[in-house]
Amino acid sequence: MTNEITGGCLCGSLRYRATGTPLNARICHCRQCQKAVGAAFNARILYPADQVYLDGPHKTHHSSADLLRGYCPECGTSVFSHRISSDWIGITVGSLDTPEVFKPEAHTWISEKQPWLTIADGLPQYQRMPS
């Protein structure tokens, strides 16, 4: 990972950058992520919230008491998730300017993975979220 990543939503109203070392880079297969991003899984890079700078309008929706999903109010792109208790923000890889820089480290919530998706990258797979 480079020292700074940038990205934004489909319409460009909501932009962001994140700096420094991320906490981790994982692919989550839980149903909540599937719903939130409208896809089979959520590839995301996790940062302490104070390393993420949002620029533009955004709305949030609680997918659980502790997790907010953030999106552009104009175009609806799912841009981030914010875990309130730890103050961590996960950036959706699909919204990056250069998604190819993503280096996934593990798959989480394999217990809810879609059966038609075959993972063949050799990375660790966790049934749920490892602590």
Ligand SMILES: [Zn+2]
């Ligand atoms: Zn937008």
Ligand SMILES: [Zn+2]
């Ligand atoms: Zn998830």
